[in-house]
Amino acid sequence: MSVTESASRNTPKRPLSVRVPRPAPAHPAPLDMGEGTDIRVMSRYIERSGRPWFPIMGEYHFSRDQPDHWETELRKIRSGGVNIVSTYILWILHEEQQGDVRWDGARDLRRFVETAQIVGLDVVIRIGPWAHGETRNGGFPDWLQALPIARRTNDPDYLALVRGWYAQIAAQVHGLFRDHQNPHGPIVGVQVENEIYDQPDHLGTLRDMAEAEGMRASLWTATGWGGAQLPERRVLPVYAGYADAFWEESHTGWPEFGRMHFTFSAVRDDLTVGADLRQVGVDGSVATESADPWPFATCELGGGMPVAYHRRPLVDPEDVAALAHVKLGSGSSWQGYYLFHGGTQVIGNTTTQESQATGYPNDLPVRDYDFFAPIGREGAQRPHFHALRRQHLMLEAFGEAIVAEPAVIPGDGDVRWSVRGDDRRAWLFVNNHQPALAALETIPGVQFHVEMAASTITMPAAPFTLSAGTFACWPIRQRLGGIDAVTATAQPITQIQTSQGMLVVLAATPGVPVEIQCDEGDVDMVSGATAERRDGGGITVTPITAPGPDCRVKIGTTTFVVLDDDTANGVWKGHVAGRERIVIWDGEGWFDETGFRVTEDPRPRTARVLPALAQGQATVIPVPGADVVRDLPAPVFDDVRTAPVRTGGSAGRFSAPADVDVARLPSTHVDIRDEWFDEAERLLLEITWTGDVMRVYAGDTLIADQFWSGRPLDVDLLPYRELIIRDGLHLRGFAWAPDSGIHVDPRVRPGAVEPVLEVHGAALRTVRSRQIC
Incomplete structure (x- = not known):
């Protein structure tokens, strides 16, 4: 493979290619682990009850x-x-x-x-x-x-x-x-x-x-x-x-x-x-x-x-x-x-x-x-x-199907990708994300050729632009639902049996057309998509609806739900009403012994449940908003001081202010009322601020602290209810020094020329949960 090297990461001269050989069989690893259990360490994976x-x-x-x-x-x-x-x-x-x-x-x-x-x-x-x-x-x-x-x-x-x-x-x-x-x-x-x-x-x-x-x-x-x-x-x-x-x-x-x-x-x-x-x-x-x-x-x-x-x-x-x-x-x-x-x-x-x-x-x-x-x-x-x-x-x-196979990693080119598989089936991984301080660039003209024993898989059908920040995993001739060999430019999330057949949930890759390739013998009916015969046999299925909860493609008895990237992060799977179900919910939640619980939120939203809870029942569950956030007056620090500059430790690094330094600071009171604690599973105080060091006290008891890095400070006040009502809630903080040698991400590092200690906002969130299905 050859990729033109340039500052703009030009289009590869030809498709990125790799051959996937048949790996050697896995064998027991030469390790003395526990005896008498169904867990065994193999050369490439952990085995449990005889299976990877x-x-x-x-x-x-x-x-x-x-x-x-x-x-x-x-x-x-x-x-x-x-x-x-x-x-x-x-x-x-x-x-x-x-x-x-x-x-x-x-x-x-x-x-x-x-x-x-x-x-x-x-x-x-x-x-x-x-x-x-x-x-x-x-x-x-x-x-x-x-x-x-x-x-x-x-x-x-x-x-x-x-x-x-x-x-x-x-x-x-x-x-x-x-x-x-x-x-x-x-x-x-x-x-x-x-x-x-x-x-x-x-x-x-x-x-x-x-x-x-x-x-x-x-x-x-x-x-x-x-x-x-x-x-x-x-x-x-x-x-x-x-x-x-x-x-x-x-x-x-x-x-x-x-x-x-x-x-x-x-x-x-x-x-x-x-x-x-x-x-x-x-x-x-x-x-x-x-x-x-x-x-x-x-x-x-x-x-x-x-x-x-x-x-x-x-x-x-x-x-x-x-x-x-x-x-x-x-x-x-x-x-x-x-x-x-x-x-x-x-x-x-x-x-x-x-x-x-x-x-x-x-x-x-x-x-x-x-x-x-x-x-x-x-x-x-x-x-x-x-x-x-x-x-x-x-x-x-x-x-x-993933863990049993080794990785084949092409060693050249700007595109970071690998294939895990054997000479019959595989998984293609691609990554174009790095942290913001060293972000990767968009790469145009990307297309993959994966050579296997019986054929070479090309995906997608035409070169695409790999956006900065994109990472994905695509199946190559994998068994999804009731179809034996599926190749797709979308990432499988999960699958579940329904009364109408298997339902497979996929996540579309941003900027990449969704293509589902199948062998012709696997397909006797296609709906919700166009289908074209491929050179060399088989068909390529393309959804007619944009990715989202309503993008459904049925191939034979298998239904593919193709979600957009954001919705895909809202997929949950667990037991609800006596069986395993998929829940699509974009908030906080968890499964317990009664079903699926969510954390109440000010926004009204909906959850989808697949399969439906009862025959003929709608899969969409409305979840009303709740009054759970109380804005507080932003505390004001009238006395703005920077911390003493010291170094110490075995590496001579900057030292945090000591307790005696903090004790010299004046405190700022935050008014918290006793009735606000009622009916709360947690009572979260969230402070959005800029500065150097912040400490939160219930009376004289230190309950939370933070070195500022651009994130808010949050603390659950509920365990300290009695202390807070009796002795009050107080903040003490040091200001950010403009000439500080401390590393803070350039994206949030203050550019002020004077010391900064400022609370931009303070809010109380009453955390309550409720079962929705």
Whole structure:
């Protein structure tokens, strides 16, 4: 293939071509995993009950949320197409004082795991003992950090303490592991340690100790990034990929490593993740490809990115979805997100956040661990939650046909694309998205030729313009609905059986004509579309209606619903009224044991349900608007001050203002009335502001904080109702300094010549949910 290189990315001289060979058969991976279960690691995928299985894992820290929220938030995670929840067990939160180990309240690991099982999620526990997770001491209790022992090694004194900690964990989750005695147990995997690079014997010892204490997992994992040395056969390496990084320097624009995560590649490792905590230099390069005979698995695809004081990335929802898409096209067989649900740093005897004062190069907020995750710390479902759900529904419906096949990645040209398949069927992935700081350009004249054993597939029929920001996955001769071999320039989302036959939901690719190719023998009737015979046999079907809920193409007994890009992000799938159904809803929601619930919104809207709830009943459900938003007077800061400029930590980076600095600031009162809390599942205060640092207090209790990066600050006031009514709600903030050397995305960085601390708007949102079907 040849593509003319130029600043404007000219039209390719000829179609982009690739040949897809027949891959070697998959075989058992040379790993010693758990015995006696139906989960087995093969060379390219994880097998479950004898069939290829695509794990989709989302991280949610039980101890950084309230137990009363767990079930609803886990149901949201499951409704996002996630089938495994992973969670750190942060030692510092359970044993602040040596010998006083607590599992009560938000520390109740067993309750969390059992709740995950109730809602249909498997569980991976990340047992440390060192976890990181932007936690003080990496999760080590202060008393352990102070001992004269060699932590994170096989020092006998250290191992004796870890053995006791593991025994405590094992006791909490006894009987919950998936093993030969409990084939339906929720815990399917255990990760030992985190981000350790040069202690393979220690990792093996940790697994031995965990098993000796009764942890019998089907899967054992360890983080493999940074060129980690791992014990032979003992753990499955899991990898990471982020769109940006708070741990880079404040003078860094878009990090050099970023491009690899938006380019299809067989390289699994990113040497830069966690590099700021290692004692060796890293130049931003990536490791060379290895011939590992086990699947490409991830545990930390960036669901967003937190901010540090010195560097505040502004990751967009599209960045998260495109990165995950690229990993699929690069051969990922296990999509794991960190974080999938944000949280709040815990204040116990001390703060628990990562800070320069506790040995880190970075200062992070005291409370804020929202991470701009797909589900925010206060339960909001963000645009990337919906975009990822669309991917996950595809994997749920068609993942077996995707995960079993390797990726073939053309290595030249401006168009980033790959094909996963064999010489009979495949999936074509294309990506033309990169973050805004390094956005890609539109590419005209794109057309793909995929050479297979029996024929060469051309798609689409004529070259098209690949718009900047577009990413998509197209089926090539895949079985969709009742049709054996479908090739389409639209991305499958899901499918469902109806009384009229199979219904398949597709998402049109912006700017690309929708074409559905079928073998002629598969087609005995076409409606809602034009059909043309193709050279070489078969037909090409083109819808006569623009993509949207009413764009329906029937081919034989299979109906294709072709949605526009925005509507496609509103597709949900779950059980309603006794059977599995598709719900099209563009707001927040989740499935529970009664059906589909939505979060009330001021706008009246409609939901569509397929198939209909009853014979002859309309599929459209009206959902009236609700009065749930109350605008408040914007708080005014009369005394505008900038924070003291300091540097510190092991890398000499900008330091956040200390508590004593904040205590000198005057406070601004926000009037909150007691009756506003009534009938609220949450009462969210949202502040849209510009400045440097903002803290929110209920009386003297710090309940939320934020380093400004262009996003609003939100906090649920309901848990602090009594404090707020008794002692008031107050804000304290530092202004943005015009000459600040702190990195803030140029798209939102203030251009003012004077210090800025301004609240542009404040609102209270009463969160209530209701069942609509």
